[in-house]
Amino acid sequence: MAKLSWLDAIEKVLEEKKIALHYNDIAQLIFERQYREPGSGGATPANTVNKQLNSNINDYKEKSAFAKVGRGEFILRKFLDDSSQLLTDEIIETGGKITEKQTATEKYKIINAFGIYWNRNLVHWKTTPDLLGIQQIGASEVNFKDQIGIYLLHDNRETIYVGQAIDQPLGQRLKYHTSDRLSGRWDRFSWFGFYPVNDNGKLDNDIKFENISVQNLGDILEAILIESMEPRQNRKQGNLFFGLEYLQQEAPEIKKKKKEQLIRELTDKL
Numbered sequence: 304m305a306k307l308s309w310l311d312a313i314e315k316v317l318e319e320k321k322i323a324l325h326y327n328d329i330a331q332l333i334f335e336r337q338y339r340e341p342g343s344g345g346a347t348p349a350n351t352v353n354k355q356l357n358s359n360i361n362d363y364k365e366k367s368a369f370a371k372v373g374r375g376e377f378i379l380r381k382f383l384d385d386s387s388q389l390l391t392d393e394i395i396e397t398g399g400k401i402t403e404k405q406t407a408t409e410k411y412k413i414i415n416a417f418g419i420y421w422n423r424n425l426v427h428w429k430t431t432p433d434l435l436g437i438q439q440i441g442a443s444e445v446n447f448k449d450q451i452g453i454y455l456l457h458d459n460r461e462t463i464y465v466g467q468a469i470d471q472p473l474g475q476r477l478k479y480h481t482s483d484r485l486s487g488r489w490d491r492f493s494w495f496g497f498y499p500v501n502d503n504g505k506l507d508n509d510i511k512f513e514n515i516s517v518q519n520l521g522d523i524l525e526a527i528l529i530e531s532m533e534p535r536q537n538r539k540q541g542n543l544f545f546g547l548e549y550l551q552q553e554a555p556e557i558k559k560k561k562k563e564q565l566i567r568e569l570t571d572k573l
Contacts, residue, residue: 309355312338314368314379323378326353327439327547334441341441346504348442349547413512413523415499416450418549420457420491427554428481432474434494436549443504444552448474450496450506453527456480456489463488495527500547 307315316332317324324332330349333339344351356377360367370380418436426432434447450473456464464485468476473494480486498506 346443421551427556435552452496457491
């Protein structure tokens with residue numbers, strides 16, 4: 304089938320689901336159903352979906368086919384069963400316009416990107432190791448070696464160490480643990496990063512965190528513990544998570560070694 308424009312693809316997904324969806328989920332479904340080419344949304348296809356929807360609503364207002372019904376949640380206007388579902392507080396405050404300030408508030412939380420239980424063996428541990436991930440199927444690759452934040456080292460499912468990558472970025476900190484006293488004790492790692500990813504697939508290290516309160520700090524700790532420990536009684540994601548989870552990608556060097564090993568094995572059998 305011919306690939307759709309972004310707005311057509313978004314409308315098709317919302318038409319099929321008939322419920323409000325977060326823009327992350329809309330982007331995921333677009334690529335799962337092959338309505339857009341993989342990579343067409345850059346490194347942050349979810350942000351592309353969010354911008355497309357907000358721009359359309361700003362331009363056409365009540366004539367837009369779309370309506371915003373919650374933080375980052377959208378629905379086809381024809382499926383609204385009650386006008387009170389609309390995000391009226393934001394619309395009133397801005398005179399009917401969804402502003403860049405609002406989308407920035409959604410985008411720039413404290414924990415902006417994270418990866419859970421990434422495999423140590425999928426990283427090529429060179430001097431400055433690349434930490435490669437994608438937001439979702441169809442997105443471009445992002446390198447998180449320069450990310451800052453909190454990280455955890457795991458042995459199977461047990462967490463053996465918690466550290467911070469602040470003075471040194473994440474790649475350097477993890478590289479250090481491949482040769483220190485913890486070297487033989489961990490096989491997976493999780494990380495929670497402060498820098499968001501821009502549309503070009505680069506880390507936005509110019510972000511500033513101002514007026515962080517004690518409540519904010521408590522929210523950060525809660526969020527990290529919930530995401531890393533997955534306690535059964537916690538039914539929600541932690542607060543202050545814009546929380547784009549990134550899926551680990553195997554280092555090209557590892558792929559090459561595997562391919563060479565496979566060729567050697569096949570050659571030996573001849």
